[in-house]
Amino acid sequence: MTTLKIICPNGHLGFAPLKVPSFNIGVESSPNYIAADSGSDDVGPVPLGTDTSTSPKSWQKHDLEQMLLASRKLGVPMIIGSAGDTGTNSRVDLYVEMIKEIAIKHKLNEFKIGYFYSEISKDFIRNKIESGDAILGLDQRENLTLEQLDRTERIVAMAGVHPFIKLLEEGADVIIGGRSSDSAIFAAAALHEGYPENHAYYLGKVMECASFCAEPYGGKETILGEISQNDVLVTAMHPEQRCTVASVAGHAMYERSNPYFELVAGGTLDMTHCEYEQVSEKTTRITGSTFKTASDFRVKLEGAAKIGERFIGMAGVRDPYTIEHIDKVIQWAKTQVEDQFGTEGYEVHYSVFGRNGIMGDLEPIKHTKSHELCVVVQGVAPTKEMAEELTMIATRQLFYARLPEVKGTAGSVSFIIDEVLEASPAFEWSLNHTMSIENGLEVFPTHMTTAGK
Amino acid sequence: MTTHKLVDLAKTIRSKNAGTDKITFDIIFRNSNEYELVKKSKAITKETMAKLYAIPISRISDFVEYDPAYAIKFTIYRNRPSGSAGDADIFGAQQYAPLMDIEIQV
Numbered sequence: 001m002t003t004l005k006i007i008c009p010n011g012h013l014g015f016a017p018l019k020v021p022s023f024n025i026g027v028e029s030s031p032n033y034i035a036a037d038s039g040s041d042d043v044g045p046v047p048l049g050t051d052t053s054t055s056p057k058s059w060q061k062h063d064l065e066q067m068l069l070a071s072r073k074l075g076v077p078m079i080i081g082s083a084g085d086t087g088t089n090s091r092v093d094l095y096v097e098m099i100k101e102i103a104i105k106h107k108l109n110e111f112k113i114g115y116f117y118s119e120i121s122k123d124f125i126r127n128k129i130e131s132g133d134a135i136l137g138l139d140q141r142e143n144l145t146l147e148q149l150d151r152t153e154r155i156v157a158m159a160g161v162h163p164f165i166k167l168l169e170e171g172a173d174v175i176i177g178g179r180s181s182d183s184a185i186f187a188a189a190a191l192h193e194g195y196p197e198n199h200a201y202y203l204g205k206v207m208e209c210a211s212f213c214a215e216p217y218g219g220k221e222t223i224l225g226e227i228s229q230n231d232v233l234v235t236a237m238h239p240e241q242r243c244t245v246a247s248v249a250g251h252a253m254y255e256r257s258n259p260y261f262e263l264v265a266g267g268t269l270d271m272t273h274c275e276y277e278q279v280s281e282k283t284t285r286i287t288g289s290t291f292k293t294a295s296d297f298r299v300k301l302e303g304a305a306k307i308g309e310r311f312i313g314m315a316g317v318r319d320p321y322t323i324e325h326i327d328k329v330i331q332w333a334k335t336q337v338e339d340q341f342g343t344e345g346y347e348v349h350y351s352v353f354g355r356n357g358i359m360g361d362l363e364p365i366k367h368t369k370s371h372e373l374c375v376v377v378q379g380v381a382p383t384k385e386m387a388e389e390l391t392m393i394a395t396r397q398l399f400y401a402r403l404p405e406v407k408g409t410a411g412s413v414s415f416i417i418d419e420v421l422e423a424s425p426a427f428e429w430s431l432n433h434t435m436s437i438e439n440g441l442e443v444f445p446t447h448m449t450t451a452g453k
Numbered sequence: 454m455t456t457h458k459l460v461d462l463a464k465t466i467r468s469k470n471a472g473t474d475k476i477t478f479d480i481i482f483r484n485s486n487e488y489e490l491v492k493k494s495k496a497i498t499k500e501t502m503a504k505l506y507a508i509p510i511s512r513i514s515d516f517v518e519y520d521p522a523y524a525i526k527f528t529i530y531r532n533r534p535s536g537s538a539g540d541a542d543i544f545g546a547q548q549y550a551p552l553m554d555i556e557i558q559v
Contacts, residue, residue, distance in 0.1 A: 041472065042470050046536065138474070140514075249521040249522035249524075252522070253479060255469050256471050257475055257514055257515040257528035258515050259526060307537075353541075358547050359551075360541065361507070362506045362507070364506065428537045429473040429534035432474055
């Protein structure tokens with residue numbers, strides 16, 4: 001093969017369904033691989049902490065079905081990374097089962113499913129720390145302490161290309177990956193087929209979010225990436241979208257603090273000297289990327305620690321005097337919480353929409369202009385009972401706030417419901433660190449099974 | 454000399470998580486003219502962004518003028534990781550609005 005073609009229909013499989021028409025156009029271009037990433041840490045720490053997906057099963061299955069039927073029809077491999085939002089073991093198993101169910105439903109001929117896991121046991125990390133092999137903090141975090149490790153519910157490591165390549169070498173027709181770098185899914189296919197690292201990792205970087213590298217803006221549309229020994233071409237499949245120099249170069253900086261470097265397990269993609277060229281209306285050509293292999297092999301770790309059970313309350317304010325004194329209203333409610341529960345052992349958060357609910361301290365507009373506010377209350381406590389009562393006091397006491405000059409003395413706030421709602425437990429990202437490993441396969445055990453008949 | 458708002462000069466102004474601990478801001482222009490005008494105006498620097506968002510400069514992890522995409526990009530550390538209880542923007546996707554009104558002297 002002088003070039004390799006990969007299509008990507010979705011930048012976060014499951015989070016919203018892929019758009020079928022542009023996917024079908026992509027399939028008609030006879031790709032050699034069909035691949036998509038299914039994970040993101042954008043969804044917050046709750047799915048990892050509770051080992052659930054934030055994406056509905058029916059959307060996950062919709063996309064897996066589209067991709068599987070196309071890949072079996074064309075006889076080309078299908079690759080999924082970071083299964084089920086988090087890439088935990090249970091999400092990998094879920095996707096493997098879905099693939100098997102789809103194969104039965106459509107009476108597909110037998111094919112091989114390769115899969116790998118990315119969860120890391122706390123004992124494994126504890127041994128590292130105790131033997132002096134520090135778990136290094138990213139983004140100004142301290143190195144991981146045993147205490148922080150103990151609080152953590154679940155940990156995944158971010159795989160590079162290595163487990164994907166191993167499974168391709170073993171003849172997998174479908175690969176379901178645990179947590180993995182978005183770009184590795186595509187880079188692995190290119191490396192397996194003999195294309196150079198310099199271009200393979202760029203191919204992955206540009207394809208990972210599907211049509212986010214095209215314009216005009218529109219997600220969940222299919223794009224086609226084509227790699228040769230010398231360059232990468234990327235083409236939008238949607239009739240109204242184009243991959244332009246601006247949209248492709250712009251995508252290199254999406255969701256990362258620096259547009260020039262992408263760190264993955266085993267090395268760094270350097271985009272400093274990338275050159276972009278519009279070669280046709282819908283296609284941009286990229287050259288000049290380089291990949292540097294790391295001397296010290298480290299993987300990124302993600303971990304979520306439970307803070308407590310959580311309830312949510314909501315209240316509205318229309319009285320202009322009350323709006324002006326909303327902080328006093330909230331202070332009153334907080335004081336009532338303290339009278340019941342003291343000052344420690346729980347969290348209560350107020351987001352005041354209409355003032356600075358979205359931006360908090362980052363909001364430059366300090367004077368509230370709104371004629372109405374919505375106050376969202378979050379109460380977090382060790383038990384559900386306490387979280388519910390806490391949130392109820394913190395919300396209902398807004399109604400009884402004592403403002404000296406208020407005209408309305410029958411209630412300070414409005415309610416859409418006179419109750420508080422149980423929410424997902426509160427978690428926090430307790431790990432954003434890196435760990436040394438022997439090689440790219442050490443903590444990513446691979447397995448093979450079959451589907452169809 | 455005339456004054457333009459950034460929203461009238463830029464094609465894209467956006468914010469988004471860069472991992473769990475940072476939010477990154479992208480200001481992308483249609484062409485090099487507008488990009489160079491804004492760069493030369495010095496209206497968007499590490500210092501002015503720290504002032505706009507009322508944060509110490511140490512909370513800005515990166516500030517890059519990215520010529521290939523006609524883009525100015527900066528990244529800030531969050532006070533708490535994304536999705537912690539009380540975080541009202543877990544994707545960091547609605548933090549860019551104050552950039553729109555920045556006045557550029559051309």
